[in-house]
Amino acid sequence: MSKPEKQTVTCPKCGETIAFTLWHSINTDMPEAIPDIISGKLFEVECKKCGYKTHVNYPLLFNDMIHQVMIYNAVPENAREAGDALNSMKTLYPGRTRIVLDQSTLREKASIFNTGLDDRVTEILKLIVMAQLQEQLAGKKLMGVYFIPGDEPSFEVALEEGSGYVPVSMEMYRSIEEQFRKQLSTDDEYYINQDWALTFLSSPQNQLQQ
Ligand SMILES: [Zn+2]
Structure with missing residues (x-):
C-alpha cells in the first residue's frame, strides 16, 4: 500500500x-x-x-x-x-x-x-567499461556512473567538469549474464554497487572471460 x-x-x-x-x-x-x-x-x-x-x-x-x-x-x-x-x-x-x-x-x-535488466549484471558491465576508460579518465574527478535508459541505453560518466556518455553494449551484457548465470541465481544482497561488483569479480570462481 x-x-x-x-x-x-x-x-x-x-x-x-x-x-x-x-x-x-x-x-x-x-x-x-x-x-x-x-x-x-x-x-x-x-x-x-x-x-x-x-x-x-x-x-x-x-x-x-x-x-x-x-x-x-x-x-x-x-x-x-x-x-x-x-x-x-x-x-x-x-x-x-x-x-x-x-x-x-x-x-x-x-x-x-x-528496462528489464539485472542491476548486478549492469554493475559488472559498468566496471568493465570503467576499466576501459581508465586512461581517458586519469586525473579527472569521477562523481558517479549511471545507467541511462532509452532505445539505446548508455552509461552516464559524471565528472566534476561535466558528463560523458558511453553506449551500453547489450551483447556484452548478455555475455556477462550468461557467464554468471549460476552465481547470480540467488539474489540476497541489499547493496549492489561498484564495490559489490569488484568483490564479486575478485572471487576466484567468478573469473571474467572476455
Ligand atoms: Zn519561495
Missing part, C-alpha cells in the same frame, strides 16, 4: 512554507510511481510564492510490484532501519530487495529494473 503524509518544507529562496506529500512507501498501484521516481519528480517540490523548485529527501520504500523488487531509499542515517525493515519482509517476499543511500541511485535502479 502506498502511504502518503502531508509535510512542509521551508523554501530555501524566499522562506515561504511549502506543503508537499511525503511517501513512507509507494508502490506501482500508483501509475506514476515509476516515471516520477525515474524523473525525480516524486521528490520535487515547488514554492507557490516564488516558483523555486527544490528537492526533498527522506526514507522511502519503493515496492515495484511490476518488476518484483523492493528498493529502500535510506537517507544514510536510516541504513540500519532499512535493513531491519527488509529483513522482516524477506521471508515472505519472493522478489529482489535493495537499499540505496541516495536518490540518484534510486532513480538508476528503478530505470534498470524498468
Whole structure:
C-alpha cells in the first residue's frame, strides 16, 4: 500500500512554507510511481510564492510490484532501519530487495529494473567499461556512473567538469549474464554497487572471460 503524509518544507529562496506529500512507501498501484521516481519528480517540490523548485529527501520504500523488487531509499542515517525493515519482509517476499543511500541511485535502479535488466549484471558491465576508460579518465574527478535508459541505453560518466556518455553494449551484457548465470541465481544482497561488483569479480570462481 502506498502511504502518503502531508509535510512542509521551508523554501530555501524566499522562506515561504511549502506543503508537499511525503511517501513512507509507494508502490506501482500508483501509475506514476515509476516515471516520477525515474524523473525525480516524486521528490520535487515547488514554492507557490516564488516558483523555486527544490528537492526533498527522506526514507522511502519503493515496492515495484511490476518488476518484483523492493528498493529502500535510506537517507544514510536510516541504513540500519532499512535493513531491519527488509529483513522482516524477506521471508515472505519472493522478489529482489535493495537499499540505496541516495536518490540518484534510486532513480538508476528503478530505470534498470524498468528496462528489464539485472542491476548486478549492469554493475559488472559498468566496471568493465570503467576499466576501459581508465586512461581517458586519469586525473579527472569521477562523481558517479549511471545507467541511462532509452532505445539505446548508455552509461552516464559524471565528472566534476561535466558528463560523458558511453553506449551500453547489450551483447556484452548478455555475455556477462550468461557467464554468471549460476552465481547470480540467488539474489540476497541489499547493496549492489561498484564495490559489490569488484568483490564479486575478485572471487576466484567468478573469473571474467572476455
Ligand atoms: Zn519561495
